[in-house]
Amino acid sequence: RRQPRSTLFPYTTLFRSAVIPVISKIDAVALSRAEAVGADIRTRCAALFGRDVSPSFVSALKGTGIAELKDRIVETIAASPPRRREGFSYLYVDRVFSLKGTGLVVAGSLRGGPLKVGADLKVLPGGEMVRIRGIHAYNEPVSAIEPGARTALNLPQPKTAPVRGDCLAVPGAPVRCASEFLAVLGDHEKIRNHGEAEIAFASAHRLGKIHLIGGGPAARIVIYEPGAFLPGMR
Numbered sequence: 001r002r003q004p005r006s007t008l009f010p011y012t013t014l015f016r017s018a019v020i021p022v023i024s025k026i027d028a029v030a031l032s033r034a035e036a037v038g039a040d041i042r043t044r045c046a047a048l049f050g051r052d053v054s055p056s057f058v059s060a061l062k063g064t065g066i067a068e069l070k071d072r073i074v075e076t077i078a079a080s081p082p083r084r085r086e087g088f089s090y091l092y093v094d095r096v097f098s099l100k101g102t103g104l105v106v107a108g109s110l111r112g113g114p115l116k117v118g119a120d121l122k123v124l125p126g127g128e129m130v131r132i133r134g135i136h137a138y139n140e141p142v143s144a145i146e147p148g149a150r151t152a153l154n155l156p157q158p159k160t161a162p163v164r165g166d167c168l169a170v171p172g173a174p175v176r177c178a179s180e181f182l183a184v185l186g187d188h189e190k191i192r193n194h195g196e197a198e199i200a201f202a203s204a205h206r207l208g209k210i211h212l213i214g215g216g217p218a219a220r221i222v223i224y225e226p227g228a229f230l231p232g233m234r
Helices: 031-050 064-077
Strands: 090-099 102-109 122-126 128-132 135-136 140-142 148-157 167-169 176-184 194-203 204-212 218-229
Touching: 194 218
Parallel strands: none
Antiparallel strands: 090 102, 090 167, 102 148, 122 128, 122 167, 135 140, 135 148, 176 218, 194 204, 204 218
16 A cells, blocks of 8 residues: 655644554464564554654563553653644544434544534535534543544434545635645655555545656556545645
């Protein structure tokens, strides 16, 4: 999978985040196999995030590495800069389901800014407006939620139900809905010009074609179904 970074916008800090790769079930393989997977993960992290990130090795069955992983999570959060509000709220959908007596629920990680019950959101790329009926965060009903939290939103049933990869955004958010865009690709030498690829962005996946511009690394990417894109997304 290729995760191109858009060159249309300069706001790449929107999608910078701390990353902790975790290799589980290490009790089920030889040490050499776990180390080989760890080396592969470091290579992939360098390509995706632009930096070398060492993985944590754990076994839930035997408890190996669990305490160390918890310490690493706490230390990483403590060392992270305060989350900067972007002035607009948005959520990429990763789950959609219905609950008896509640109705439609969509879940994802809230970004950019806070949300509260009664707020209006636009379902993108479709463009239909919905109003938040209720909010759950970490198994508790709340009246408002801050960015960074896992969030479940109870919504009225729109004409077209949201699906994984859709974006819920406040009106006026700089979300662009398109079926083609310009991007800069990593390892473009390995990409076949005009070849088909799976394009991953936020929680969405789309099939499309990559057209290198002048041999790369710049490219025009055309996807078969439109997507909702934010400034600087990878």
